[in-house]
Amino acid sequence: MYCQTCGDLIPDDSAFCPSCGKRLVSATPPAEEAPVEYAGFIRRVAACILDSLVITALFFVPATLFGFILTIFMDSSQVFSLLLEIKPIIYIIAFIFSFFYYAYLESSQRQATVGKRAIGIAVTDADGERISFGRATVRYIGKLLSELFFPVFFIIAVTRKKQGLHDMAAGTLVVKKRV
Structure with missing residues (x-):
């Protein structure tokens, strides 16, 4: 996988680019989690x-x-x-x-x-x-x-x-x- 900002090659499981520090946008969106409902x-x-x-x-x-x-x-x-x-x-x-x-x-x-x-x-x-x-x-x-x-x-x-x-x-x- 490549960083969208600086173009460096980065490991697939990275959340941030090790070169420029930019947060990586995952190709697959995370699983949708149900929002927490607080007890009133x-x-x-x-x-x-x-x-x-x-x-x-x-x-x-x-x-x-x-x-x-x-x-x-x-x-x-x-x-x-x-x-x-x-x-x-x-x-x-x-x-x-x-x-x-x-x-x-x-x-x-x-x-x-x-x-x-x-x-x-x-x-x-x-x-x-x-x-x-x-x-x-x-x-x-x-x-x-x-x-x-x-x-x-x-x-x-x-x-x-x-x-x-x-x-x-x-x-x-x-x-x-x-x-």
Whole structure:
């Protein structure tokens, strides 16, 4: 193949001419790729609601049953004081459970939590690839900080790539899954 600008002979797989540096125009156009569709605010809220239901079912329902079982064996005032004492531990366990739910599932092969999968969206990096567990961790912590300031979530509705601050911090996108 020859450079259209300087006429030098160049390897067929080159993207630029090694002599003049000009970008080469390929004789065969690249395969047309479908444009990325970003998941908007409403889809993401729906997925969040579904995930909240899943987390409730997987963690809080068993915890409530545990409290109910305690009332069978203990006086209700004893149960109440015990629950007050272990309340911080329950919050820590709930945080750890929620963290692993989001970080593990979003960095998994499916790239989505149960709620996101049900809605048909997935978490990717800027290139559309699967994110690492570390990046999913940064995203989760960023999401917790964003939740402290609820109106910050509305930024998803107005940004070009439909990113929240936690997505921007982690370098992630939430996209509609291709079928």
